[in-house]
Amino acid sequence: MATYVLIPGADDTAWSWSFVAAELRERGHDAIAVDLPCGDDSAGLTEYTDTVIAAIGDRTDLVVVAHSLGGFTAPLVCARVPAQLLVLAAGMVPRPGETANEWWTTSGYVEATRDGPDHGDDTIALFMHDVAPDRAAEMLARGPGQSGTPMGEPWPLDAWPDVPTRYLLFRDDRFFPAEFARRLARERLGIVADEIDGSHCAYLSRPEELAARLDAYLVQAR
Secondary structure (H helix, E strand, O other): OOEEEEEOOOOOOHHHHHHHHHHHHHOOOEEEEOOOOOOOOOOOHHHHHHHHHHHHOOOOOEEEEEEEHHHHOHHHHHOOOOEEEEEEEEEOOOOOOOOHHHHHHHOOHHHHHOOOOOOOOOHHHHHOOOOOHHHHHHHHHHOOOOOOOHHHOOOOOOOOOOOOEEEEEEOOOOOOOHHHHHHHHHHHHOOOOEEEOOOOOHHHHOHHHHHHHHHHHHHHHO
């Protein structure tokens, strides 16, 4: 049995990971989804990391999983507590000294999406086009808002933590297009991304498939 630590992205909550967490528990694992203080302007990357560490408590055999902006926090957690595996699910991959605000340009994201379709202010179309309407509405209703504080902070590590890392992209992701995510994993982590179908919020639309893939990663790591 492992403990899966599930870290949400920007303006998101632990609830969004609850369906994947339930599937992981069905597979015999422990799973904790963490609410980050994303609505608190006094909280930055240190506070985000402290929040995850506090939620972990004395649990061991950790698999740290992060979505989107959670990719800035997850490696900081792995630098402080022993983890068997780090998984970025459609995650941002920071470099030392880089801020999340800078990342959109320095990662090549702006250039990669320049000529893509424009979904305007349609959050559902951009992030959750395959999510059941009731789940999408619940996620949006729960969002506490995202403070800009952690966005402006340089990522503090000198290098990626020494922990096996996997990158899982979602092929139907309109926010992080698959080709961009493949290149991001290759250039910044030196690995080939794994893939499943789904939108940027595939943890809501395909929790069973996502949990199965996370479980398989652990088997492979051992």
